[in-house]
Amino acid sequence: MKGLVIIPAFNEEGAILNTVRAIEKEAPSFDYIVINDCSTDHTRQILEENWLNHINLPINSGIGAAVQTGYIYAKNNSYDCAVQMDGDGQHDPKFLEKMMETMERDQADMVIGSRFIENKGFQSSRARRMGINFFKRWIHTLTGQTITDATSGMRLCDRAVINLFAKDYPRDYPEPETVVEVIKKGYKVEEIPVEMKARTSGKSSININKSIYYMIKVTFACFIQSFNKKEINT
Amino acid sequence: MNIRIQIIIAVIIILAFIYITNLVRKKKVELKYTISWYVLGVVYLLFDLIPPFLNGFTRLIGIALPVNMLIFLAIGIIFMILFSQTVIISRHTQDLKKLVQQNALLEERLRKLEEESHEKE
Numbered sequence: 549m550k551g552l553v554i555i556p557a558f559n560e561e562g563a564i565l566n567t568v569r570a571i572e573k574e575a576p577s578f579d580y581i582v583i584n585d586c587s588t589d590h591t592r593q594i595l596e597e598n599w600l601n602h603i604n605l606p607i608n609s610g611i612g613a614a615v616q617t618g619y620i621y622a623k624n625n626s627y628d629c630a631v632q633m634d635g636d637g638q639h640d641p642k643f644l645e646k647m648m649e650t651m652e653r654d655q656a657d658m659v660i661g662s663r664f665i666e667n668k669g670f671q672s673s674r675a676r677r678m679g680i681n682f683f684k685r686w687i688h689t690l691t692g693q694t695i696t697d698a699t700s701g702m703r704l705c706d707r708a709v710i711n712l713f714a715k716d717y718p719r720d721y722p723e724p725e726t727v728v729e730v731i732k733k734g735y736k737v738e739e740i741p742v743e744m745k746a747r748t749s750g751k752s753s754i755n756i757n758k759s760i761y762y763m764i765k766v767t768f769a770c771f772i773q774s775f776n777k778k779e780i781n782t
Numbered sequence: 783m784n785i786r787i788q789i790i791i792a793v794i795i796i797l798a799f800i801y802i803t804n805l806v807r808k809k810k811v812e813l814k815y816t817i818s819w820y821v822l823g824v825v826y827l828l829f830d831l832i833p834p835f836l837n838g839f840t841r842l843i844g845i846a847l848p849v850n851m852l853i854f855l856a857i858g859i860i861f862m863i864l865f866s867q868t869v870i871i872s873r874h875t876q877d878l879k880k881l882v883q884q885n886a887l888l889e890e891r892l893r894k895l896e897e898e899s900h901e902k903e
Contacts, residue, residue, distance in 0.1 A: 606884040607877045716809065765813065768820075772807050 554618030557635035616717035657735035661742035662697035669743025725769035732776035
């Protein structure tokens with residue numbers, strides 16, 4: 549299987565090089581592409597000086613648009629699967645090979661790396677865990693399937709889901725609602741345990757002021773995605 | 783306030799909710815930009831369906847009729863939504879200009895590259 553790691557990066561000058569080097573070392577069967585979302589720091593210079601494979605977006609377009617650019621790239625270059633990994637070093641590339649094995653073994657369309665199956669590694673703050681727990685129950689209500697870590701950005705998608713995301717992907721806070729969409733359309737979604745780290749540099753894109761908007765938007769978006777009908781026969 | 787106007791307002795708001803939700807589902811509008819309209823609807827429904835709430839606010843602000851209070855409220859919220867749209871349009875204008883310029887610069891670079899490769903042949 550030909551795999552691609554999509555790394556969205558906005559102002560990640562401190563972590564981006566280590567992130568890419570770790571992928572090259574620990575997940576050698578994957579290619580990678582950094583999507584620089586119009587960073588205002590030295591991210592671009594670092595990408596150019598080190599000859600890292602990257603795409604520069606001309607306008608800051610948000611995480612969703614950056615990741616979608618990666619899915620379009622994956623589609624155009626006919627990758628078999630693509631996984632998103634944050635550029636801030638929170639995700640550990642040593643789990644990528646295992647995610648790919650799981651996908652092949654179980655014929656899954658999407659494999660999510662979850663922090664909350666074995667509860668190892670960085671567990672995020674209390675408030676965030678409460679939010680994630682709420683989405684776990686909400687998504688269970690809407691789809692009947694339990695996703696322990698719907699906000700996880702570390703998700704491996706096969707060709708069918710890459711095509712789906714290349715066509716349409718939310719601009720902000722895309723993870724939970726696209727999980728609902730994918731399940732409702734009849735694709736097979738699985739989770740495997742992973743460990744994440746606390747971010748080493750940079751700032752989280754979600755601050756306290758935005759959390760209320762986040763909760764309302766994502767709750768509502770999940771609800772609307774749950775109207776999707778089954779598209780494939782399994 | 784008359785029960786008839788209360789029912790009419792509630793029905794209109796609920797129909798509008800269904801219409802907007804359907805557009806979001808079909809991806810004709812961005813969910814992000816509909817949230818302010820939902821908030822308008824919910825606030826309006828609260829004032830419409832809980833008369834003591836509406837009457838209290840009406841007296842507090844110093845308006846004679848509760849219906850006028852509803853109109854005052856609507857205009858206030860509409861101004862807010864309208865201004866936020868001015869902000870959004872301004873951002874889109876800037877983005878579009880930047881995109882056009884980037885595209886033109888890219889075209890120029892590509893044209894030069896093609897000319898150079900022609901000269902070599």
